[in-house]
Every structure is written in structure tokens, then in C-alpha cells.
Amino acid sequence: MFYLFTHNDLDGVGCGILAKLAFKDQVRIRYNSVGGLDFQVERFLERAKNDDFIIVTDLSVSEKNTEKLNEFYKNSSKVKLIDHHKTALHFNEYDWGLVQVEYDNGRLTAATSLFYEYLIKNKQLEPTSSIEQFVELVRQYDTWEWEKNNNEAAKRLNDLFFMISIDDFEERMVQRLQQSDSFSFDEFETKILDMEENKIERYVRRKRREMVQTFIDGKCVGIVHAESYHSELGNELGKENPHLDYIAILNVGSKKMSFRTIQEDIDVSEVAGQFGGGGHAKASGCPLTEHAYQLFVAEPFQIEPMRPDAFRNQYNLKAAEKGCLYQNHYEDYIFVYPIKEDLWNIDRNGKAIARSFQSFSEAEFYIKRYHSAWLARDEQYIEYLSDTLIRTIKEQQLLGRKNDETLEIDHRFISYDPVIHPTGQEERPFSH
Ligand SMILES: [Mn+2]
DSSP states (O other), rough: OOEEESSHHHHHHHHHHHHHHHHHGGGGEEEEOTTHHHHHHHHHHHHHHTEEEEEEESSSSOOOHHHHHHHHHHHOOEEEEEEEOGGGGGGGGGTTEOOSBBBBBBBBBOOHHHHHHHHTTTTTSSSHHHHHHHHHHHHHHTTTTHHHHHHHHHHHHHHHHHSHEEEHHHHHHHHHHOOOOOOOOHHHHHHHHHHHHHHHHHHHHHHTOOEEEETTTTEEEEEOOOOOOHHHHHHHHHOOOOSSSSSEEEEETEEEEEEOOTTTTTOOOHHHHHOOOEEEEEEEEEOOOOOOOOOOIIIGGSSOOOOOOOOOSSSSOTOOOOOOOEEEEOOOOOEEEEEETTTEEEEEEEEEEOOOSHHHHHHHHHHHHHHHHOOOOOHHHHHHHHHHHHHHEEEHHHHHHTTTTOOOOOOOOOOSEEEETTTSSSSSSSOO
């Protein structure tokens, strides 16, 4: 009998599906969390028979179990551990360890892809194009390569995995891969995936209006409270707000928070590390400690959420040659305009700020990051332009009055229109 101990995420269950395809009813599979594996392996080793073959995929065993597995291997040669995590590379010291982080061409491996190649090499599984497609979707999802390649099917496979039970998922996939020439979702799966996608979209749209931005520890952070869809939320908010260093997603109920970034130079595992958490450079998490609560919940509580940029404008358009207007909660009017090619200025409440920018996006980055402003609606833009125009005319008139001689008077108008004198008195220069 084969015994497979594997992770309970998509990559781990991918290995389970391959094992079912290869060994049929000659395999027992246990899906484990990272913390639950060692107990299961230990229990197995207490009862194992000599002809049992134990395979561990996508997870590492403890030092103690490593010793025990090595003993078991010496007697039977029936042990294999296959993993793709850097932290597991030391298992390669053993004959039964197979740990590889990336392929020769630089692409990242997944446990499912390594296990697939292992089974084929051992002639325990016939390669087919549907299995190959499935394995590649799992690999792309597990390594985040799907994002770069915009591989929606990989993302949807993982969504489906979380929408139905592991048993149901395993059964569906095994059947599909045995019967179909190429991998695709069936009608039912497509339907529930579409529904889920709409639901996520609505959720993200709502959350977008709740995000506040502030500086914490010198980093510009977007903060949002959410219970679910952290990946989608972090991703969308990050892409929409490139002026933010990272997004913090808080769940006060479970006293946890997670961090996401799309910035090359930001490592959010460092941020999580400060509060006793960890993770990857682009996605991490930590407990919501009292200190973190102060910084991320209590202090930003007064801040009004950022508003999204106006999106139905005809006149106030980003990067317009005639300039465009931004607004914030402090009632600042921020006007961005080019003064020549590759040189943009910003006026804040009618005063030019002390520096200029080499591109519109650089100027916008500054406005959003340091003034928490959004693109104003057309109505505000027109009001701003007309106010500015009137003020300019008035200023010129005041100036003109001071140098009366230089002012050219058009008698046709003046004879009809009363003129307001700078003293405030109305005067009619020509009485008839
Ligand atoms: Mn994995």
C-alpha cells in the first residue's frame, strides 16, 4: 500500500490527485496542515508494515521524524519526500529526498509538478495532455506565475478548490483527468466560479471606498478592514494606488492582519516581522497586537477614506494639456499642469509648490501620496476654472486702475456698464 502525506492547499491536493491517478485504490492519502503533519507521520510509522511505501509531498517533517523515516528507508527503501521549498533543501542529503526549487530554465517548481515528473520517470503514470495542463495550472498558481502570465484558469482552479470540499474537488479532478483529452471546467463549475467572481468584484468595490491612507513608520499605507478575499483585495487596491507602499488588511475579530504590496522595493515580511509575523516579500501576515492595534486601528480611526478618482469626466482628465484638478478632505484644490514638455507644475490653493515634476504620473504620485487627493469631478473643475478666471480679471483690473493711463478704455461698454471702483463705490464715468 502507498501512503501519501501531503499539504492541504491546492499544490498539496494536486499531489493527492496524481497519486490517485497513478496508484488507484492502492493509495491512502492524508491532507495535512503544516502543523499537523508530524503527528500523522509518527502514527503511521508506529503501525507501518514493511511493504508500505510512504511519500511526503509539499511539506517537511521534523528532525525526529527525519531520523525515523531514514531508519524505515534503510529497511525497506520505501520512502520519498518531494518538496519545492527552500527550507527543505537539506532533505537532499538523503537518498529518499527530492527537493528542487527551480528548473534549469529558471522557472519555479511546485510539489505537484515535481511529483508528476517523478511518477512518469518511475513509469507509475502515463503522461497525458490533460494531466499536464492540470499540473501546469497548479504550478502557476502555487508560484504566483499566473499573475505575470494573466493565467485566469489557474486562479479559478484555486477558487474552485476553496469553494467545494477537498474530497469533492479530488473526485471531480481525478474523473476529469481520466476521461478528458484536455483540461477544462464543466458547466456547473463555470457557473459557480462566475458567481464567485462577481461577488468578489462587488466586495472589492465596496472595500475600495473604505480604504484610508496614512504614514506608518515612514511608509505610506492603505488600510482596510476585511474578513475575506485578502489576496484579491490587496492586489486590486495595490494596483489602483501605486502611490502606496503597501496595503494592510485588518481583521479585528480574529485579531489578525495581512500585508500586500506590488512595489518592487518593499518587503512586507519585514513589516509583519515587527509584530511577530512573517511570510513572503509581497504577501505576509501577523497577529494584531496591542501595539499594531494602536498604529493601524486606533490612530487612523479619524481619517476619512480616500475617494476614488472621478471616472465620468469629459473635461477634467488626467494628464490634460490644459491641466487637471485634484481635491482632498482638507478642501485643498490642487491643480496640475504642464509648463513645457516633460515639466509639470502643481498649484495648491492657487500657489505653486516649490518643486516641479518630470512627468504627469510623477506629479500625480506626489499629490496622492502627500495630499491624499483624488481627481475632482467636472463640476468642481469648471467652478475652479471660473473662480480663477474671475479672480484674474479682478486682479488685472485692480492693477489697471493703479496705472490708469495705460488702461485702454472701450467706451462702447463703459457707457453701458457701471464700473465698480476699487474703493467699492459704483461710478459712471460718463454721464449723459
Ligand atoms: Mn507548494
